[in-house]
Amino acid sequence: MTEFIPPASTFIELPSPFVMRSGESLHGARIAYETWGTLNDAKDNAILILTGLSASAHARSSEANPDKGWWEPMIGAGKAIDTDRFFVVCINSLGSCKGSTGPASINPATNETYRLSFPNLTIEDAADAAAAVLDALRIEVAHTVIGVSMGGMTALALVCDHPHRVHNLIDISAAATALPFSIAVRSLQREAIRLDPNWSNGEYSDETYPESGMRMARKLGVISYRSALEWDGRFGRIRLDSDDGNVDPFGMEFEVESYLEGHARRFIRDFDPNSYLYMSRAMDWFERTPCLSKVDLDNALVIGVQTDILFPVQQQEQIATLIAASGTPTQFLSLPSPQGHDAFLVDYARFSPAVGDFLKNL
């Protein structure tokens, strides 16, 4: 059982017990985080970043870990999220396997990996843990919380359930409530993992590992994160060299199939299957439309992408409408990026100015 913790990670201990929404408690739980820039004396320049399902806290390279981060072009001196001005904190979600406590962690009560004995996880639990990170860093009110995808759900839970812990919100490609279509996609991903005999009700090992299930789940994820027309421009109908080709009569033949396979191969052993199941289900359970019209924020920016099939842009418009009803000055940006749900990881030409201009004007 392996966790996948980035080099030079730092950790915050959560209060023990950490009571979850199910009523169950974690003991000795922790959250992995990384920071860039400097917290000022007034402690009013912190930006908190909440990630998508599979990301670690390593959003940007650093001296301690020079590997490129998952949001490298967005964060740095003079970048959209300017580390000359802001103290940037990115946390790995509660329930993940990238340093924070989750199903792949050791349960101190038994000295064994939690696996399916980990308590039911909700997005709200992840938001409570994010608030505990602010406590631990002695940040009473963060300047801005930025949430992307699943992290955008967590950010909504944070501003609903922990009022006055952030002044401003940037919510990207998220949803106030899980759509049945998105539930269907995630349910099928979970089914692929659960159907793999090696999953063994969560009792897999590195030797008997649910590779096929994870491969299917990831490929379906990559498909749902993108859009039909973008891939046309990228791959067209390019065929694989017959050397790379599969002799299998129904095997890979087109470049797009090998692209999916490469994505899956990088993911399969890099993310814990049980963590995946817990976090995926937490997204299905998310439904926080009612509270959003009562939030108390200084400013909000909500961004959606017109080609997103998993979190359609109408869902971000709904978030913006609800938050605006609270009296918060709210901007809504509907971006024409062709890259679908993943655009925030790719289309920096649009996302950098969108996020940068908003922060500059605060």
Next chain:
Amino acid sequence: MTEFIPPASTFIELPSPFVMRSGESLHGARIAYETWGTLNDAKDNAILILTGLSASAHARSSEANPDKGWWEPMIGAGKAIDTDRFFVVCINSLGSCKGSTGPASINPATNETYRLSFPNLTIEDAADAAAAVLDALRIEVAHTVIGVSMGGMTALALVCDHPHRVHNLIDISAAATALPFSIAVRSLQREAIRLDPNWSNGEYSDETYPESGMRMARKLGVISYRSALEWDGRFGRIRLDSDDGNVDPFGMEFEVESYLEGHARRFIRDFDPNSYLYMSRAMDWFERTPCLSKVDLDNALVIGVQTDILFPVQQQEQIATLIAASGTPTQFLSLPSPQGHDAFLVDYARFSPAVGDFLKNL
């Protein structure tokens, strides 16, 4: 090994040998078809319907088989496809398992089921078989060919490769070339089937049958045939009764999951897995953009649906543009149906007048 032939099916023998595009031949092959209405003496009132991947020739009920057909509301006296005026012929595609010869059929040379010894199948082979059906029915020129989804590809191959066999074309939710996104979805469906140990390289039986693979493939199909926002209106976040619920911790919980499961259950044992693989791959191989601007047709109507994520409406616009370049008077309809790729099976309020008005004005 079972074929799934509708009651009271009728058959046409294909010329023997029937030479396929791969160079291999079928012997004693046949095509299942059904008809409604009467062929007039001039034999100029025939409408040929080419179906999507999973459909049989039973497009409408009849005296011989009173079960509702897959396009029941579209065909009949006074309907959009008016059987008082037209002689309507629907054929089951070559390669299918619903009566026409395919991988689930007996190879007369060996007296065994073809399985993976069936020759490589292309959309063009299916179009050649459709032309052979016109020959057998002594119809020199059909009034109109109507193709939906995969059948819309077959219709394009027919008008390209068999000039002057149809006067008019109605092409619905199809593509002139397979997009990498659609290839990715179909590739993943095939992978699900091939990964199922019971598939056994095509050598399954009714007892050891690739149920899990077919379940995954069908669920992924149903997801890709629909759209995010439609399901929001239909299912919202309705949860299953706890009685129906799964005690499995990651089992079904929302109504949309049980809807997918029901769809899959009806399909799994009703379609031959090897046929599915052959027809799915034939769609990936399809690329007929160049010939469309040289077709010789009297009139063409091309219909697409704005919420279709599998065959995006830009693909039907491309078909219309190409055919119009041939000099054919061409109408293009972009429908706002919320039901995605499946709209032609559901949104009769839009599809009936679209098809009916075009035919009335010819």
